[in-house]
Amino acid sequence: MAIKDPDRVSQFTNKKIIKPERLRAGDRICVVSPASPTLTKTYYERGNAALDAMGYHVVPGRHVRDRRLLFAGDAKVRAADINNAFRDRRIKAIICVRGGCGTAQMLPYIDFSAVLRNPKIFVGYSDITSLQLAIFQRTGLVTFYGPMVSTDFGKQLAGYTRENFFKMLTNTGEMIELKNPPKKEMITIVPGKAAGRLTGGCLSIVVASLGTPYEIDTKDKVLFFEDIDEKPHRIDRYLTQLLQAGKLTQARGIIFGTFPQCSYTVRDNYYKYNVALLDIIRERTVPLRIPCIYGLQFGHVRSKLTIPFGAAATLDATNRRVTVEAAVR
Numbered sequence: 001m002a003i004k005d006p007d008r009v010s011q012f013t014n015k016k017i018i019k020p021e022r023l024r025a026g027d028r029i030c031v032v033s034p035a036s037p038t039l040t041k042t043y044y045e046r047g048n049a050a051l052d053a054m055g056y057h058v059v060p061g062r063h064v065r066d067r068r069l070l071f072a073g074d075a076k077v078r079a080a081d082i083n084n085a086f087r088d089r090r091i092k093a094i095i096c097v098r099g100g101c102g103t104a105q106m107l108p109y110i111d112f113s114a115v116l117r118n119p120k121i122f123v124g125y126s127d128i129t130s131l132q133l134a135i136f137q138r139t140g141l142v143t144f145y146g147p148m149v150s151t152d153f154g155k156q157l158a159g160y161t162r163e164n165f166f167k168m169l170t171n172t173g174e175m176i177e178l179k180n181p182p183k184k185e186m187i188t189i190v191p192g193k194a195a196g197r198l199t200g201g202c203l204s205i206v207v208a209s210l211g212t213p214y215e216i217d218t219k220d221k222v223l224f225f226e227d228i229d230e231k232p233h234r235i236d237r238y239l240t241q242l243l244q245a246g247k248l249t250q251a252r253g254i255i256f257g258t259f260p261q262c263s264y265t266v267r268d269n270y271y272k273y274n275v276a277l278l279d280i281i282r283e284r285t286v287p288l289r290i291p292c293i294y295g296l297q298f299g300h301v302r303s304k305l306t307i308p309f310g311a312a313a314t315l316d317a318t319n320r321r322v323t324v325e326a327a328v329r
Helices: 041-053 075-087 103-109 112-117 126-139 159-170 203-208 232-244 269-273 277-288
Strands: 028-032 057-060 091-096 121-124 143-145 187-190 193-202 221-226 253-257 292-296 307-309 312-316 321-324
Touching: 028 041, 028 075, 041 057, 075 091, 075 103, 075 112, 103 126, 103 203, 112 126, 121 126, 126 143, 126 193, 126 203, 187 277, 193 203, 193 253, 193 307, 203 221, 203 232, 232 277, 253 277, 277 292
Parallel strands: 028 057, 028 091, 091 121, 121 143, 193 221, 221 253, 253 292
Antiparallel strands: 143 307, 187 292, 193 312, 312 321
């Protein structure tokens, strides 16, 4: 359902929204591992060095290099690093080392009262979606779906990624348009305009929140979804589950990113049907009759935007434009 005045978004939330303080030169940045351990020591060290070279003081979490099975230590120690980073008033920003798996395990151990008392910049994506959903639900703090230490900073951060990252974390005034890199076109799936606060993230992780105390709240929101290594029939399953849970019909609009490694190959049984991921997305979203676009560059792509999770946004699907309010103060 489109709205008459898409720029007025404050009416769409009954929660006090908290914006963190902007990032400044010389700030202390804590790096944490809420999900899997870094696979390559070199990328982790390069990521820290890159942040240092940019003029920030990197403070590793105590358990950032731990490993237990597929995870960066057990759930309690991973949560402890995040709690300590929020409690430490000297820390101005928290950036995750990487995604992977296991973030949801530690949600019962997160001190959300500490987040409320000491709101600050928090950055991650992919499996970190679980924590970002929980933080927004419990505190109203705007977080950032953006580049991580090993995954991005450790691999020679693309200029486009860097520019958009620092713009989002330092701009305190004007609205920001989320523009794709040159030659990366967006596609209108359903035309129209909508506005609301941004919520979403990695699609498979969002769906995994259903039925938990941290379940995504989509009422009057603009949703943003992306994923990697999920075939079209699995994307269909996720969207169908969200639809049957009433989550898509409550939304104001939907922004789809790109979905790397999500097409059928000749080895897949469904390859012969010649069905593309975009066909599946259209099948599930066109009947909703809410503004919807595909192809915004964020998440599991090298040149990525930083999405302010929880910030007010306007989606003009007809003209393929997304604008967001300043997400820091």
